[in-house]
Every structure is written in structure tokens, then in C-alpha cells.
Amino acid sequence: MKTGARIYVPVSVAETRISKRFNAIPTGTLYPNADEIEYLQRLVKYKDSAIIVLNKPPRLPVKGNLPVHNSMDALAAAALSYDNEEGPKLVHRLDRESSGIHLMGRTKESIAHLQWLFSGIYKGNSLHKAWNDACHATYQKYWVLVIGSPKEKEGLIRAPLTKVFLNDGKTERVILAHGSGLEASQEAVTEYRVLGPMINGCSWIELRPLTSRKHQIRVHCAEALGTPIVGDYKYGWFTHRRWKQMPRVDIEPTTGKPYKMRRPDGLDVQKGSVLSKVPLLHMHCRELVLPNVAKFIELHKNTPEITQRPGDNYTKPDLLRFVASMPSHMKISWNLMSSYLV
Numbered sequence: 001m002k003t004g005a006r007i008y009v010p011v012s013v014a015e016t017r018i019s020k021r022f023n024a025i026p027t028g029t030l031y032p033n034a035d036e037i038e039y040l041q042r043l044v045k046y047k048d049s050a051i052i053v054l055n056k057p058p059r060l061p062v063k064g065n066l067p068v069h070n071s072m073d074a075l076a077a078a079a080l081s082y083d084n085e086e087g088p089k090l091v092h093r094l095d096r097e098s099s100g101i102h103l104m105g106r107t108k109e110s111i112a113h114l115q116w117l118f119s120g121i122y123k124g125n126s127l128h129k130a131w132n133d134a135c136h137a138t139y140q141k142y143w144v145l146v147i148g149s150p151k152e153k154e155g156l157i158r159a160p161l162t163k164v165f166l167n168d169g170k171t172e173r174v175i176l177a178h179g180s181g182l183e184a185s186q187e188a189v190t191e192y193r194v195l196g197p198m199i200n201g202c203s204w205i206e207l208r209p210l211t212s213r214k215h216q217i218r219v220h221c222a223e224a225l226g227t228p229i230v231g232d233y234k235y236g237w238f239t240h241r242r243w244k245q246m247p248r249v250d251i252e253p254t255t256g257k258p259y260k261m262r263r264p265d266g267l268d269v270q271k272g273s274v275l276s277k278v279p280l281l282h283m284h285c286r287e288l289v290l291p292n293v294a295k296f297i298e299l300h301k302n303t304p305e306i307t308q309r310p311g312d313n314y315t316k317p318d319l320l321r322f323v324a325s326m327p328s329h330m331k332i333s334w335n336l337m338s339s340y341l342v
Contacts, residue, residue, distance in 0.1 A: 037075065049107070049294045091111055092118040101286070101324045102285070103290070143207075148202075160177040190217060191208040218232055271329070274336065291318065
């Protein structure tokens with residue numbers, strides 16, 4: 001061929017539909033290949049007319065910017081549209097290194113409702129009491145493995161967060177606000193409970209964020225509780241260094257004798273577990289409960305003007321509950337300590 005020559009090839013209908021969904025993606029972004037599309041479809045735990053629920057693996061970015069092309073939003077546009085003209089959209093985010101329940105909206109109506117729900121703006125002011133009650137019953141629970149153990153076995157963290165910029169504004173970091181009122185801060189509240197004793201210098205914690213702030217759980221663990229998450233080198237680098245130098249001896253809760261965690265026979269210790277030299281982030285969105293958005297939208301279409309007064313009969317809150325299994329590196333860490341977990 002000569003320089004500047006053009007070749008025209010036919011484009012199938014399917015390829016045309018997929019290409020339309022990538023109009024908003026920056027020029028130069030690579031399209032997901034067949035393996036990536038098939039992989040994402042295997043992550044789907046549930047779908048209906050309003051939502052799609054996935055179990056996100058670690059190290060898969062949720063939002064892509066160049067040069068990242070294999071992000072959740074880009075892949076979903078091509079792989080998870082099913083019968084819809086457009087692919088599903090993000091309504092909340094998980095950190096790139098974290099894993100677990102990830103929710104996406106399939107229609108404009110469902111996306112709007114879910115964004116209100118997760119932003120905390122929506123307070124349940126619908127005319128349908130069942131929907132309001134379902135909104136108040138919404139929650140997420142995370143399981144994390146932390147270095148050390150909180151002083152109290154359970155509690156409520158009320159610690160507002162603020163952002164600072166380092167390296168001439170190139171790096172963003174979230175920290176606890178000092179309460180001076182000089183810096184802009186956001187309210188951040190998290191419930192927590194310890195799931196078992198400290199083994200190998202670590203303990204498992206279940207957290208339920210009552211607000212939705214960037215890096216809320218990571219900062220609350222590292223700074224408010226003083227127990228950074230295993231594998232979180234951004235907010236717990238110095239603690240990780242001290243932890244790796246500590247003797248791996250703890251007290252066994254049943255006998256009171258020293259206990260040292262050893263590699264069990266026959267266990268395939270994958271890179272990234274608590275036994276590895278450089279563990280991956282041990283943060284997993286384990287459980288999600290939310291309203292049945294598809295059912296509410298259908299109900300709202302049929303009875304948009306009905307106001308329910310106190311004392312009126314109404315349908316009980318219709319909730320959906322999802323539980324996601326942990327990734328391999330966290331399963332290994334969990335199994336090593338499972339005899340002591342409650």
C-alpha cells in the first residue's frame with residue numbers, strides 16, 4: 001500500500017452498537033477484547049431491569065482514565081448492556097485495590113435513585129412509605145484485616161474527613177479533619193465490630209459506613225482506630241514496616257499459651273495473602289442491602305399520585321440482599337484465622 005491509502009471494510013450491526021457506547025470514552029482508549037467481556041460477565045451475581053450487581057475482583061479499576069482501558073465502566077458498556085441500547089452506569093465506587101459487591105444502574109431512573117441513595121442526599125421523601133422504609137434499611141458491610149486490634153470490640157467512629165494535596169498538587173490524600181473550621185471537611189461516620197482475637201499481629205473487623213466518603217474506611221481504620229488495613233500502604237506504610245519486624249507470636253485464646261501462625265500443610269499460599277512479604281489490600285465489600293429499585297419504579301408508574309397516610313396499610317419494605325465471597329488472597333488469610341473468629 002502507498003502512504004495515505006484507505007481501506008473500507010464492512011462493520012457488523014453488533015460492532016456498530018458497541019462503538020456507540022464508547023462515544024464518551026477518550027480517543028485512544030482500547031476497546032475491551034472478547035476475553036475481557038467474557039470475564040466481566042462471569043462476575044455478575046444478579047441483574048434485573050434496573051440494576052446489575054457484580055463481585056468486583058481486586059486491582060480492577062472502577063473508573064478508567066488514559067492509559068487505563070480495562071476499567072469497570074468501559075468494560076460494562078460493551079459487556080453488560082444485554083437488551084438495553086446503553087450499558088450500565090456507575091452509582092458508587094470501590095477503590096481499585098479493594099473487592100466485593102459493586103452496583104450499577106441500567107436505566108436513567110434507576111441510576112438517579114441509586115445515586116441519591118448512596119450520596120446521602122435522598123432521605124426517603126417518597127409518597128410510598130414502603131420505599132422510604134427500604135431506603136432507611138439500606139446498608140453496606142465491609143470485612144477488613146487490620147494490623148493490631150481496636151481498643152474497643154465495637155463502636156461508632158465519628159471523624160470528619162478532609163483532603164490535602166502533596167507533591168505540588170499531584171497527589172491527593174484524605175486525612176482526619178482537625179475541627180479547627182479552617183479547612184473544608186465532610187462528615188464521616190462508620191460503625192465497626194471486631195470479629196475475633198488478634199493473631200499474627202492482625203485482627204478481622206466488620207465495618208458499616210453510614211456516610212459515603214472517599215477512602216472513609218481506610219482512613220478511619222488507620223487514623224481513628226490506629227489499625228491500618230493490611231496491604232494499605234498509602235495510609236499505613238510505617239505501621240507495615242514495624243509489623244513485618246515484629247515477632248509473630250500471640251496468645252492463643254483457648255489455652256492462653258503463645259500461638260504462632262504457621263503455614264498449614266497442603267495450603268497453596270497465593271501471593272498477596274497475610275503470609276506473603278507484600279500483602280495485597282485486605283478490604284472487601286462483603287454485604288449490600290438495598291431497595292428493590294425495579295419494583296419501586298414499576299409501582300411509581302402505576303400509582304404516581306397516591307399518598308399514603310400514617311395508619312394506612314402498605315406493602316412491607318421490599319429489599320434485596322447480596323453477599324460476595326472474598327478474593328483468593330483474603331480467603332487464605334481468613335482460613336488461617338477462622339478457628340478464632342466469631
